[in-house]
Amino acid sequence: MVTILTKENSIANHYLVELRDINIQKDRLRFRRNLERLGEITAYEISKTLAFTPSSVDTPLGVASHNVLEQQPVLATIIRAGLPFHQGLLNVFDRADSAFIAAYRHTKKSGEIEIHKKYSNTPNLDNRVVIIADPMLATGQSLVLCCKELLAEYAIKELHIAVVIASEEGIEHVRAFLPDAHLWVGAVDKEMTSKAYIVPGLGDAGDLAYGNK
């Protein structure tokens, strides 16, 4: 299932426009903050689909009843561009455990792109709802590789993938290889460059958030 946040008008559109704007994105602090704000909005939207359970709380004047989350999800992130987006999710799911994964792309002489996982630090994900955050879904290869490794190692109960901008190709790749995952996307762009940058996209999210290598 794919949910596109900007299909309906909301403040999410404003943060996305600022992320894309070549003049505004020069302000690194604002760029990270806008990624964080989109993480918060995405978390709120995802929260509506999670399992809730009845609960009651003592107030100074009586007892109030509300449904509350049955269990906090685990928030997984592909570093480095995922970090501010992850922080936004964590601001909302503020008791969640976190998992961190690093993967890199290697372009072979033949032009073929290989994805290698470099590092991962995850809690036990058995029977947990997992939200994996990766702001730019270009080819989808590294995201699918990371998710497949997590799914092979753990009996994940439910997998959500949170993305800010996705290419159409990336969405198709995820749908083909992770048909049970729920994909949450800020906006969808049609094209990609030969180096797998999304067009019009926003540029290199990692560099914009943290500087060039």
Ligand code: URA
């Ligand atoms: N990663 C980015 O930061 N930008 C893209 O356009 C694609 C992948």
